[in-house]
Amino acid sequence: MTDQVLAIDLGKTGCRGSLRLDGQQTRSADAPGAPGLANAGGVAAAERAIRDVVAQITTPTTTFTLSIGAAGAAAAPDAAAQLARRLTDLPGAHGIAVTSDAVTAHAGALGGAPGVVLAAGTGAVATAVDAAGRFTRTDGWGSLLGDEGGGAWIGVEGLRAALRCHDGRAAHTALAAEASAHYGVALDDLPKHLGQHENPALLAARFAPIVAAAAATDDTAAAIMTAAGHALARTVLATIDRSGIPSPAPFAITGGLTNLGAPLLDPLRRAIAQRTDPRAPLGEPIDGAALLALDAGTVLEEMVVRIL
Missing domain, CATH: 3.30.420.40 (ATPase, nucleotide binding domain)
Known part of the structure; x- marks a missing residue:
């Protein structure tokens, strides 16, 4: 079975999630955004928003690679790594990638x-x-x-x-x-x-x-x-x-x-x-997150924190 991807676009306004199989969306959800990873309490706020979206989309049997573009990750790479570690206990997640929403925007727009x-x-x-x-x-x-x-x-x-x-x-x-x-x-x-x-x-x-x-x-x-x-x-x-x-x-x-x-x-x-x-x-930031979930060979890879 082809790996499912759960792509997340976490901005300061909203948090969008898209569960995809073979590139096609099967479920989606939205939640409020977070102030940004560089802000005080930013990692905790981001984690709450992401867990909210994941809970809306997945079932106890869903397995997926989680790929996140988060506001503030470029300015605070340590916070991006911390966020990735805090999400490793998500049921069904067998791989996590976290990067900046600016990076996923680039990947989505120019492929x-x-x-x-x-x-x-x-x-x-x-x-x-x-x-x-x-x-x-x-x-x-x-x-x-x-x-x-x-x-x-x-x-x-x-x-x-x-x-x-x-x-x-x-x-x-x-x-x-x-x-x-x-x-x-x-x-x-x-x-x-x-x-x-x-x-x-x-x-x-x-x-x-x-x-x-x-x-x-x-x-x-x-x-x-x-x-x-x-x-x-x-x-x-x-x-x-x-x-x-x-x-x-x-x-x-x-x-x-x-x-x-x-x-x-x-x-x-x-x-x-x-x-x-x-x-x-070519697409939106959430499409960029989906692209980066399984493709570690793009020119953007050095900006991605991965936990496999």
């Missing part, structure tokens, strides 16, 4: 081939792999220090603009009323509302689609979206430069932020047009 991939969701990270297998990562430093142009970044910038308007420190923006309506609290209570949430980056990122929608009629929102597109472009261009991949570099973008559409993607694409050869993603 393990060289090139540059921008993964833009709650966070933002670009990765490159050249023909010799050399791996380059840019940003992905988390919402406090990086992830510029990502969903949490856009959401925070929108909320900051709302509070500046509320204080009279800046011109009027529709984002002030939108923020209060979206979170169901007065603007004065926004800091407490976000600060008491176990995953503030996730909560802030939920405001990003509202900022993008407001960009059509609100100058402040439009400026935030343009700035986000330019920030992502800087990440992509820096990745090309650091990797040494000749321009135009094979390039794909993946992640939930692509759903924000033209307000974000137009400035991004204009800024990188001369340096990239755009490709439609």
Whole structure:
């Protein structure tokens, strides 16, 4: 019998699981995400999310290779190894692979081939792999220090603009009323509302689609979206430069932020047009996790922690 694969895409927003046999999905499940392996308590939160998804998908007789792409694994490889060890007691798991969700995004988008991939969701990270297998990562430093142009970044910038308007420190923006309506609290209570949430980056990122929608009629929102597109472009261009991949570099973008559409993607694409050869993603990060589960021969292998 062909080995089953249980692929996990663990981001800061959600945790997706896909059980596959011969490459075809047989079951799937979703659970809330985790703040990231580099955060305090990040390994424990990741473990809880993964066990939740695995419990939804498997039965007592299910056997599988577990392959996980987890947010924060690239910044905290020791935490990735710890997570792998903590999951060895999962019933039915006869092999575990843990890597960064940026790595699985690259594998899913380009199928393990060289090139540059921008993964833009709650966070933002670009990765490159050249023909010799050399791996380059840019940003992905988390919402406090990086992830510029990502969903949490856009959401925070929108909320900051709302509070500046509320204080009279800046011109009027529709984002002030939108923020209060979206979170169901007065603007004065926004800091407490976000600060008491176990995953503030996730909560802030939920405001990003509202900022993008407001960009059509609100100058402040439009400026935030343009700035986000330019920030992502800087990440992509820096990745090309650091990797040494000749321009135009094979390039794909993946992640939930692509759903924000033209307000974000137009400035991004204009800024990188001369340096990239755009490709439609072959698949999603969860497809990359499934690929890496059984294939230890890709150029990404050195980024994968395996326990067999």
